Amino acid sequence: MKTATARTIGHAFAAFGGARCELMVCDAPAADVSAAVADVVTFERRLTRFDARSELPRFNAAAGARAPVSALLSELLRVCLDAYLLSDGLVNAACLPALVAAGYDRSITAVRRHPAILRREAARPQVPPLPEVLDVGAGWARVAPGCAVDLGGVGKGWLADRLCERFDNAAVNLGGDVRTRGDGPECRGWTVALCDGRLVTVGDAGIATSGISGRRWPGGHHLIDPRTAAPARTDVTTVSVVAGTALRAEVLAKSACVMGASAVDAWLAARGSLRHALVLDA
Amino acid sequence: MTLTARALKAISSVSAVALCGVSGVLVATDPKPAAAPLRPPVNGASHGTASLVIPPTCGATGFAGSGATATLDPSLLPIAQRLGQATTATERRAILASLTASQRLDIEAYVRALRRSAMSSSGRCEDQGTGSADGGSIAPSVVAAPASTQPLINTYVS
Numbered sequence: 001m002k003t004a005t006a007r008t009i010g011h012a013f014a015a016f017g018g019a020r021c022e023l024m025v026c027d028a029p030a031a032d033v034s035a036a037v038a039d040v041v042t043f044e045r046r047l048t049r050f051d052a053r054s055e056l057p058r059f060n061a062a063a064g065a066r067a068p069v070s071a072l073l074s075e076l077l078r079v080c081l082d083a084y085l086l087s088d089g090l091v092n093a094a095c096l097p098a099l100v101a102a103g104y105d106r107s108i109t110a111v112r113r114h115p116a117i118l119r120r121e122a123a124r125p126q127v128p129p130l131p132e133v134l135d136v137g138a139g140w141a142r143v144a145p146g147c148a149v150d151l152g153g154v155g156k157g158w159l160a161d162r163l164c165e166r167f168d169n170a171a172v173n174l175g176g177d178v179r180t181r182g183d184g185p186e187c188r189g190w191t192v193a194l195c196d197g198r199l200v201t202v203g204d205a206g207i208a209t210s211g212i213s214g215r216r217w218p219g220g221h222h223l224i225d226p227r228t229a230a231p232a233r234t235d236v237t238t239v240s241v242v243a244g245t246a247l248r249a250e251v252l253a254k255s256a257c258v259m260g261a262s263a264v265d266a267w268l269a270a271r272g273s274l275r276h277a278l279v280l281d282a
Numbered sequence: 283m284t285l286t287a288r289a290l291k292a293i294s295s296v297s298a299v300a301l302c303g304v305s306g307v308l309v310a311t312d313p314k315p316a317a318a319p320l321r322p323p324v325n326g327a328s329h330g331t332a333s334l335v336i337p338p339t340c341g342a343t344g345f346a347g348s349g350a351t352a353t354l355d356p357s358l359l360p361i362a363q364r365l366g367q368a369t370t371a372t373e374r375r376a377i378l379a380s381l382t383a384s385q386r387l388d389i390e391a392y393v394r395a396l397r398r399s400a401m402s403s404s405g406r407c408e409d410q411g412t413g414s415a416d417g418g419s420i421a422p423s424v425v426a427a428p429a430s431t432q433p434l435i436n437t438y439v440s
Contacts, residue, residue, distance in 0.1 A: 024434065032375045035386070042383035074352040075391035078398065139353030162390045166378070168371045176438045181371075184434065191427045193436045199427035207437045214439030240437055242424050274424045 006169060008185040009033050015040050016156060017050075017108045017215075019175030026169035026185050036163045040174065043159050046072065049096070049150055050107050056151065060096070064145035066137070076151055076158060077136045079247065083154050084130040086248070086271060087255040092226040094133055094143075096150040097125040102220045102231050115217045127226040153177060157208060157250035164246075172246075176214075178207040179246035194240035194277040205274070206246035210253035211238030225258050232258045238279040239264070243272050252276075352395045354388060366393045 006026035011033055015021045021040060025033050047056045059067050069077070080093035101124055103116040133144035143149055153175075160179040164172040169182025171190050180190040181204050189201040195209045212234065215222035225232035239256045243249040252273050256264045261280055268276050285293075354362060361377060368374045378386045427433075 020438075022435065028375070032379070035375075035378070035383070038383040039386055043387055046384065046387070069352075071352040071354050071388040071392040071395065075395045075398075078395065162394070166371055166375050171435055173435050173437070178435055178437050180435075189423070189425075190435065191431050191433045193433035195438065199429065199431055199433055201425050201427040201431075203423040205424055207435075209437040209439055211439040238439055 006185050006187075011037055013037060013040075015044050016175045020173070021175060022171070022173040023163070024171045024185070025167050026182065028167050028170070032166065036166065036172070039163060040159065043072075043155070046070075047076070047151060047155060056149075059141065060143065060148040063143045063147055066135075066140045066142045068139060069136075069141045074136055074139070074141060076155055077134060077141050077149070079158055080149065080151065080154055081131060081134065081136070083247075083251045086251050089129060089226060090255040090258045091152075091154065091251050092127055092130050092224075093149040093151060093154070094130045094147055095127045095224040095226055095229070096148040097146075098127050098224050098226075098229040099150060099222065101125055101229075102222075102224065103217055104215070104220070104222050108215050108217075108222075111217045115219065124229050127224065127229045153208070153210065153250045153254060154247065157206070157245070157247035160246035161206065174246075176209045177246045177250050180205055180207070194242075194275075195238040195279050196240070196277040198277055200242060200275060202242065204244075205242055206244060206249040207240060207242050208246060208249035208253045209238060209240040210250070210257045211236070211279070212257065213237050223254065223257055234258060234260045235281045236261050236264070236278055237281050240277045241268060241273050242275040244274075248272055352392050354392045355385075358385060358389055358392075362389045362392050362396075365389055366396060 008024055008026045009028070009030055010022065010024045012020065012022045023033055023036055025036075045051070046054055048054050049056050049060075051057065052061075055070060055073050059069060059073065077093075083091045084093070104111055105116055128144070128147060130149075133147045134149060135142045156174040156177040157179075160172045160174045160177045164170050164179035164181050167181060169184070171178065171180045171184075171192075178192060180192070180202050182190075183203060184190045189203050191199055191201050192207050193199055194207070195211070200207075210223070212221040212223050212232065220231045223232045223234075224230065225234075234257055236257045236259075239253050241249045241253040241256065243252055248271075252268055252271055253276075256268055256276065256278075259267065261278055264276070264278070358381075361381070365374060365377045368377060378389070381389065
């Protein structure tokens with residue numbers, strides 16, 4: 001049994017619209033940790049919807065046509081389709097027009113500073129079932145005319161998994177989407193605080209927290225309920241989920257928040273949640 | 283009877299043209315199978331097999347592009363192949379070390395897409411919450427930690 005304390009490199013930085021990101025890596029070269037940080041920055045730069053030059057807005061702008069996509073965007077669009085199925089449609093990347101209509105039309109910092117003036121009488125865009133409006137082929141993808149996709153937390157979860165898999169003993173936290181591997185710096189696992197303050201110790205696992213308390217602005221928040229095409233009206237303020245990967249935990253956490261507390265226990269357990277914590281609206 | 287060299291050349295030319303013409307007609311009218319193999323049959327199949335033989339190389343190991351669900355810069359394909367075959371984290375890092383951040387992301391996405399394709403064609407599902415993203419070889423473990431423990435990480439709403 002290992003007892004020695006591992007040499008740990010920790011690095012914290014902001015990404016994904018100012019979200020706190022952390023890498024804690026044991027017994028690995030600093031250059032590889034730096035490379036992982038660079039990958040986070042590059043990932044955001046390539047896929048942010050707030051920069052018209054990045055790949056995702058250009059793909060959305062080509063709605064209706066088969067657009068060439070990189071291997072990265074192709075994979076993430078497929079992941080979005082998987083997330084739609086796993087979540088019974090509650091995590092729907094096609095909610096972008098509804099999200100913009102709800103006021104999240106600029107970076108969250110800008111939205112908080114100057115919230116959009118929303119007209120109540122304005123028509124609210126419907127959120128179509130993602131598989132009906134998104135095709136992904138070999139090197140191309142197509143979103144239906146009038147539709148647009150946003151990767152949301154799915155991209156963060158996917159990336160946390162990929163970065164953590166490069167190390168034998170590491171924890172990667174990308175704005176609350178956490179992936180851990182190995183037995184931690186002191187060979188006792190990775191201790192993670194969930195949204196309700198409870199602590200869990202995990203080995204190889206994914207943990208994610210979602211909720212309506214983070215990215216919100218006067219009159220709205222960022223969790224769109226695809227059934228209503230509006231910010232979810234839910235009794236769950238925050239939910240943390242522990243699952244096999246950060247991606248799965250992210251999809252389950254977001255779904256649980258949109259779904260509400262009453263049906264969440266059985267639903268999560270049937271989809272691979274190992275543990276979850278809820279903070280309810282007081 | 284003697285023929286001049288010029289006459290011999292003319293007869294030879296006419297004969298060659300006639301021979302080619304007859305051969306062309308014979309080839310054109312020869313019955314052909316409706317579906318011919320695109321590639322020579324493999325695994326010792328006889329040449330007389332009429333059915334299409336698909337080499338068992340696409341999908342699971344198709345790093346050359348066939349069966350892949352995404353495309354990648356051809357110069358990166360050998361690296362993607364090595365990454366797909368790497369079994370340890372150290373190997374993965376060594377393979378990725380010489381690349382740019384963008385290339386690393388694309389290659390990892392490409393390898394991931396291939397793995398997904400291979401798993402779906404074999405009827406297996408990944409990321410079911412009972413294993414690691416590497417394919418389920420490591421079971422996730424989670425236990426409640428004592429309240430006195432200092433957390434290393436907080437998961438939170440961003």
